[in-house]
Amino acid sequence: MKVLLLIIQLISAALLIGAILLHTAKGEGLGGIGGSAKLFGTPKGMEEGLDRATWTLAIVFMAVSLLLGMLKA
Numbered sequence: 001m002k003v004l005l006l007i008i009q010l011i012s013a014a015l016l017i018g019a020i021l022l023h024t025a026k027g028e029g030l031g032g033i034g035g036s037a038k039l040f041g042t043p044k045g046m047e048e049g050l051d052r053a054t055w056t057l058a059i060v061f062m063a064v065s066l067l068l069g070m071l072k073a
Contacts, residue, residue: 002071009064016057022050 024047 002068005064005068005071009061009068012057012061012064016054016061019050019054019057023047023054
Protein backbone atom coordinates (compact mmCIF):
# COMPACT_ATOMS: atom_id res chain seq x y z
CA MET A 1 0.00 0.00 0.00
CA LYS A 2 2.77 2.40 0.97
CA VAL A 3 4.73 1.70 -2.22
CA LEU A 4 1.65 2.37 -4.36
CA LEU A 5 1.06 5.70 -2.60
CA LEU A 6 4.71 6.67 -3.11
CA ILE A 7 4.45 5.90 -6.82
CA ILE A 8 1.24 7.96 -7.10
CA GLN A 9 2.93 10.82 -5.25
CA LEU A 10 5.96 10.74 -7.53
CA ILE A 11 3.85 10.72 -10.70
CA SER A 12 1.53 13.46 -9.46
CA ALA A 13 4.53 15.60 -8.44
CA ALA A 14 6.12 15.29 -11.89
CA LEU A 15 2.83 16.06 -13.64
CA LEU A 16 2.19 19.01 -11.31
CA ILE A 17 5.57 20.51 -12.12
CA GLY A 18 4.88 20.10 -15.83
CA ALA A 19 1.42 21.66 -15.54
CA ILE A 20 2.79 24.66 -13.67
CA LEU A 21 5.50 25.18 -16.26
CA LEU A 22 2.93 25.10 -19.07
CA HIS A 23 1.05 28.10 -17.68
CA THR A 24 1.50 31.39 -19.47
CA ALA A 25 3.08 34.29 -17.63
CA LYS A 26 0.50 36.65 -16.14
CA GLY A 27 2.70 39.72 -16.51
CA GLU A 28 5.15 40.69 -19.20
CA GLY A 29 7.97 41.51 -16.80
CA LEU A 30 11.13 42.74 -18.46
CA GLY A 31 9.92 41.47 -21.85
CA GLY A 32 7.73 44.56 -22.22
CA ILE A 33 10.70 46.93 -22.23
CA GLY A 34 12.18 45.88 -25.57
CA GLY A 35 8.85 45.73 -27.36
CA SER A 36 8.73 41.95 -27.31
CA ALA A 37 5.59 41.88 -25.18
CA LYS A 38 2.76 39.72 -26.45
CA LEU A 39 -0.19 41.57 -27.89
CA PHE A 40 -2.69 38.75 -27.52
CA GLY A 41 -3.01 36.07 -24.87
CA THR A 42 -3.58 32.37 -25.30
CA PRO A 43 -7.06 30.95 -25.88
CA LYS A 44 -9.10 31.22 -22.71
CA GLY A 45 -10.45 27.66 -22.85
CA MET A 46 -7.01 26.11 -22.91
CA GLU A 47 -5.88 28.15 -19.92
CA GLU A 48 -9.01 27.20 -17.95
CA GLY A 49 -8.45 23.52 -18.67
CA LEU A 50 -4.84 23.81 -17.58
CA ASP A 51 -5.94 25.55 -14.37
CA ARG A 52 -8.38 22.74 -13.64
CA ALA A 53 -5.72 20.09 -14.26
CA THR A 54 -3.23 21.93 -12.03
CA TRP A 55 -5.73 22.18 -9.17
CA THR A 56 -6.65 18.51 -9.52
CA LEU A 57 -3.02 17.41 -9.47
CA ALA A 58 -2.30 19.64 -6.46
CA ILE A 59 -5.23 18.14 -4.54
CA VAL A 60 -4.14 14.58 -5.40
CA PHE A 61 -0.57 15.35 -4.32
CA MET A 62 -1.68 16.85 -1.01
CA ALA A 63 -4.12 14.01 -0.28
CA VAL A 64 -1.49 11.36 -0.93
CA SER A 65 1.02 13.28 1.18
CA LEU A 66 -1.44 13.38 4.08
CA LEU A 67 -2.16 9.67 3.72
CA LEU A 68 1.54 8.86 3.74
CA GLY A 69 2.00 11.04 6.81
CA MET A 70 -0.77 9.22 8.65
CA LEU A 71 0.58 5.81 7.67
CA LYS A 72 4.01 6.69 9.03
CA ALA A 73 2.68 7.65 12.47
